[in-house]
Amino acid sequence: MSLPTTLNLLELTSACIKLAQESGDIIREVFKSGSLGIEMKSVDDPMTKADLLSQQHIIGSLRTIWKDLNIVGEEQCEIPVIDKRPPIDLLLNDKDCIEKCPEEFKELPIEDLIIFIDPLDATREFTLGRVGCVMTLIGISFRGKPIAGIIYQPFVDCNGDATTDQSQWVGRTIWAIVGVPVKGIKDKRSKDDIGKVLLVTTASHFNDRVQQAVDAIKPDKLLRAGGAGYKSLMVIENQADVYVFPTVGSKLWDICGPHAILLAVGGKLTDPKGNDIIYSTNPEKIENKNGIIITISNHQKYIDLLNN
Numbered sequence: 001m002s003l004p005t006t007l008n009l010l011e012l013t014s015a016c017i018k019l020a021q022e023s024g025d026i027i028r029e030v031f032k033s034g035s036l037g038i039e040m041k042s043v044d045d046p047m048t049k050a051d052l053l054s055q056q057h058i059i060g061s062l063r064t065i066w067k068d069l070n071i072v073g074e075e076q077c078e079i080p081v082i083d084k085r086p087p088i089d090l091l092l093n094d095k096d097c098i099e100k101c102p103e104e105f106k107e108l109p110i111e112d113l114i115i116f117i118d119p120l121d122a123t124r125e126f127t128l129g130r131v132g133c134v135m136t137l138i139g140i141s142f143r144g145k146p147i148a149g150i151i152y153q154p155f156v157d158c159n160g161d162a163t164t165d166q167s168q169w170v171g172r173t174i175w176a177i178v179g180v181p182v183k184g185i186k187d188k189r190s191k192d193d194i195g196k197v198l199l200v201t202t203a204s205h206f207n208d209r210v211q212q213a214v215d216a217i218k219p220d221k222l223l224r225a226g227g228a229g230y231k232s233l234m235v236i237e238n239q240a241d242v243y244v245f246p247t248v249g250s251k252l253w254d255i256c257g258p259h260a261i262l263l264a265v266g267g268k269l270t271d272p273k274g275n276d277i278i279y280s281t282n283p284e285k286i287e288n289k290n291g292i293i294i295t296i297s298n299h300q301k302y303i304d305l306l307n308n
């Protein structure tokens with residue numbers, strides 16, 4: 001039987017939404033068990049049992065339907081054979097998808113797609129018990145550009161706010177297809193910060209280049225947070241105006257999912273010189289070597305500040 005050569009983005013996104021939510025169950029279970037199975041991939045780069053099981057679940061399940069899809073996952077691991085197929089019909093009755101999803105997205109050549117999976121973003125914080133910024137990230141790119149993204153936050157309450165009360169960990173899913181209105185995004189800007197410039201950057205990898213970027217932008221407030229995905233979501237939800245990390249550190253799997261959601265709400269993600277990030281399976285291109293800058297508006301203003 002010959003394999004299909006095209007796929008419907010609504011079906012692939014449906015499967016990824018469900019798999020991200022199921023990965024959240026896996027991640028919560030590992031955390032609650034107390035035995036994280038921490039391995040160090042290199043200095044300051046941990047991987048846990050939760051990262052592995054989450055990635056195996058997502059990729060193994062996608063393979064039950066799309067056997068030859070290009071998938072780039074953060075972790076190097078065997079992918080088990082899984083027999084349960086994820087649902088592909090969750091969006092078929094979604095009014096906005098029916099009315100706004102670009103027709104070409106319903107029959108995409110599989111060979112031009114790459115799925116980027118960060119099965120657990122903010123692993124370092126996860127190992128330290130600071131789980132509010134932990135999230136599963138799935139990005140779908142087409143011919144080098146993000147077209148759909150899914151974020152699942154396992155350790156948040158029904159408002160999407162971090163909580164240490166484990167009974168409140170109902171989790172939150174944010175997903176987007178570029179061109180379709182995004183549901184569930186909140187405006188989290190506090191009243192005291194209206195009209196101010198808030199810059200968010202790394203909590204654990206501050207360096208001279210980051211300091212130079214802060215000095216160039218001169219924010220009213222400097223926020224520090226773990227999780228590339230979490231900081232991207234802070235910009236998407238107006239908790240920060242700009243997220244900048246001007247040196248190597250993040251990878252394509254950290255940004256592809258958030259990038260698609262950002263595009264869907266009118267934001268921008270480039271390198272600090274304003275160059276587009278191209279999504280590729282080339283191992284040489286996986287690291288964002290020049291860094292990233294993420295904004296919801298006024299992107300060029302920040303590019304000019306960083307480069308003048």
Ligand SMILES: O=P(O)(O)O[C@H]1[C@H](O)[C@@H](O)[C@H](OP(=O)(O)O)[C@@H](O)[C@H]1O
Nearest residue numbers: 121122123202205226227228249250
């Ligand atoms: O999925 P992990 O490995 O937790 O992803 C990392 C990013 O690769 C890394 O860039 C982020 O560094 P900063 O905290 O300095 O922004 C880290 O938080 C995780 O997102």
Ligand SMILES: [Mg+2]
Nearest residue numbers: 118121122254
């Ligand atoms: Mg990551």
Ligand SMILES: [Mg+2]
Nearest residue numbers: 074118120121
């Ligand atoms: Mg990760």
Ligand SMILES: [Mg+2]
Nearest residue numbers: 045046074123
């Ligand atoms: Mg990692």
